[in-house]
Amino acid sequence: MIAVILYHAEFTVAGHTLLQGGYIGVDVFFVISGFLISQILLTEIEATGRIDFLKFYTRRARRILPALFAVIFATMPFAYFLLLPSELLDYANSIGSSLLFGSNIYFYFTAAQYGEPITLLKPFLHTWSLSVEEQFYIGFPILLLIVRRYFKSRFLPCVLLVAALSFAFCVVTVRHDLQQAFYSPLTRAWELLAGTLLAYQEVRRGRIRPQPLLAAAGLVLVLGSLILFGKDTVHPGRVTVIPVIGTCLVLAFASRENAAGRLLASRPAALTGLVSYSLYLWHYPIFAFWRLTSLNFDNGDKFLAIAATALVAVVSFVIIEKPFRFTRRNRAFWISLGSSVATITAAVLSAITMAGFPHRLDEVYPPLAQANEARLESTFLSLNDNIQAGKPVIFIIGDSHARNWSIALKNYIDSDRYQVVALSYLNCMVEIKNDIVKAPSRASIYDKYCIPFEKYINDKSLLSRTKAIFLTSLRPFEYTVNPFRFELLSWMKSHSDNARIFVFGNYFQLDQLHSCLGLMFQRKSDASICLREATYPPANQDLAQLPFFPPDLAFTYVDTVKLHCDYDKEKCLTSSRGVPFITDWNHMTAEFLTTLIGDILEKRTADLRSDGLLDFLVPPHATEAEQTASSQPNSGATSAASPSN
Structure with missing residues (x-):
């Protein structure tokens, strides 16, 4: 019991968690x-x-x-x-x-x-x-x-x-x-x-005759397992035999006549x-x-x-x-x-x-805002309806973040010029083999993402007229799940019309143990409390040093936080129309993203034009002349293997 309690407590010393085998x-x-x-x-x-x-x-x-x-x-x-x-x-x-x-x-x-x-x-x-x-x-x-x-x-x-x-x-x-x-x-x-x-x-x-050495050996096997086993140990399995045998030895051979027995008694x-x-x-x-x-x-x-x-x-x-x-x-x-x-x-x-008595949230998250956000999020699976042949394509792909990013980004893509294809590989086992992308789902509930992902990602007619690929992923250069994402981008680009690649950075996030809505509910606060407690992303992060940074891939990094408020939390938005910027610990809401992207497009037009993003996105209140100008090819747009913003 002591071992289990210490294991669940997760004491840390010098960055190391104690008793990981508890x-x-x-x-x-x-x-x-x-x-x-x-x-x-x-x-x-x-x-x-x-x-x-x-x-x-x-x-x-x-x-x-x-x-x-x-x-x-x-x-x-x-x-x-x-x-x-x-x-x-x-x-x-x-x-x-x-x-x-x-x-x-x-x-x-x-x-x-x-x-x-x-x-x-x-x-x-x-x-x-x-x-x-x-x-x-x-x-x-x-x-x-x-x-x-x-x-x-x-x-x-x-x-x-x-x-x-x-x-x-x-x-x-x-x-x-x-x-x-x-x-x-x-x-x-x-x-x-x-x-x-x-x-x-x-x-x-x-009762078996007490054996001091065997009782001590059993105690060593149990204690050794507690200390040496860790989260990566395959358990329960073959190695679990060690503490099981150790326990049996203690039960069989320990008594008040030996040290192990006296300790336990x-x-x-x-x-x-x-x-x-x-x-x-x-x-x-x-x-x-x-x-x-x-x-x-x-x-x-x-x-x-x-x-x-x-x-x-x-x-x-x-x-x-x-x-x-x-x-x-x-x-x-x-x-x-x-x-x-x-x-x-x-x-x-x-x-x-x-x-779960949802009315308890009404004070911090108004019902109308909840309903509007739910309605927006439900539109993701219908974004690919009515794909038109011959029109240049913009792919928006990513993990669970792709849903709300796609919903928001589509508002600012010129639908007269571009066809948007929005895909999520959420819980899809993606593998590129023989020039074909396979993406079976890990469970049937994810078929709604994986089946269309596999269908459209392998459509060579779509890829051949792709002009831009937007990656929207959780911590794209750090997240250990779905490490295939940059290999996938390279493969897509090789089949495209020299598509531009844009990697979108995340907004502020909490640690995994807290949700923004939970903090708001517990403290009867608005979403500003979540921004105050956010621990990610760090300012001036050297992306090239992160484990999944692709040095051989030409892409433009869109630093969302820098473009919006330059990492000054006092200037950063926390909600839009009553919807907090996140409700869990990391996924931005569709309503907030729509406002955030619009704000960046309006206020940072020059930066986005120099990076080539305005070749594909239109500011929300642009004049007709500005829309015409932004649609012209930009000779100054740069693609880089290092972040542009």
Whole structure:
């Protein structure tokens, strides 16, 4: 539990995150859980020849549900007042799935890769491991009883076979679907069954004689995994065997007679173990809400969050977990449990039915502005309708940024002279092979982007009359996803009519843990708070030193912030017609982009003409004479392999 808490806290020293392998604590937990529960069940079978299922599941309910419900009830007010509608909807769904012990399945389909920054803001993400454990124990006692009754002499081979199949499935799955390997009970069963095998040994043959060296070796394997494993470690997989074996060695051979046993039986360790479940339940939501409300979740905040977790966990253990676990008042227990389930279910259904109560945003983001922005953004997929043959083409391409940039830029492109083709390769696996661009989607929901992208990008009749290519990407020279973008530009240019390439720089952005709309909502502020807290882009950045800068590609860099306000935040726009410049942490809104581009075109006409951009864009209030002038070929326009602005 200590390892997991430190892992989720993400303490940093000299730029390095400590204990990046702390997630191994969950694997240790699975082995211990498999050992303890199997020991209880096997002992009962050996003594009575049966399992009292009602008693078993009642014990599990007393152990798990009261403390879980207490955390749910305690976090509801924070969720309502701090989470955006989409986040509150996700919160409600995660609670509902945790009540059904299916949150691992829910997060498999909805969450980013475990450990990514965005997952740290999901208050109930940690319940995935509780769901895996409970899914295992819903069916395990029945299978255990069947095997012990009808395959008594083959119990050990049967468990070994199932564990081996689970491990093999884990090793195969992690290669193709890391998310499934992480969240699936089928890929985790072998860890729980490792504990079962150890419990079977003890029940049948008694406690193994303590071995100091083996116990110490087990502790070294576990601690070594915590220290040496990292975010790049393929997990769960082959290497996960190391901490699993280490845990088994400690469980089997540690005792008060050796150092490892004395360490783990010490009073601080024992007290931590007593409140470990409460620590587990409380730490993640406390960390998540603290991160949401702290603009700089530094080491000091992390120490305070851990201290708060420990305090709340002890209180929870004393007044909730312990009393409910050992009370003899069964009627009162089930009544309180039933009423809690009913209340939580009603709250979850209300949040889902009301789509996260979007009216809460009205004060900071007027409904009319929200509706107008939604209408604008919905037009992206129709931008390529009615493509006219023979007309010179301007391609606008990019990742998720291409949608709103395309919507805004099209307002300033002379539609009488140029045909606009707007494409997004969002979650498309782009590959150029045999002079053909392949772009299958990573999931079917992205087909709406990838299918037209592949269709139009390979249309040689469009490419041959392409005059300009606009790249609109998140941090184009830094973003590690979609590194093919400049190779794609080169390929497109080679098939074009010597097209000009323009790379558009990003506007101000927040860190990945905060959304602009979230900051506005939590602090009841306008979008100026987002601009104040923006950390990107830095002024006077040397683009040529960035990892994906293409030195061999001739292009013009359009420094959006410099052209608009010269990096002086006091002069920079933060909203347009009630729409903030961003609502998440990095994507500019369509309404704001339309205003921003128009402002740049009006105020920086001379700069844009010298860079050749006014060969393709028309200022919003240009006179007829200016429009005619801007449409003439500009002998002074330059293409460069280094930024022009």
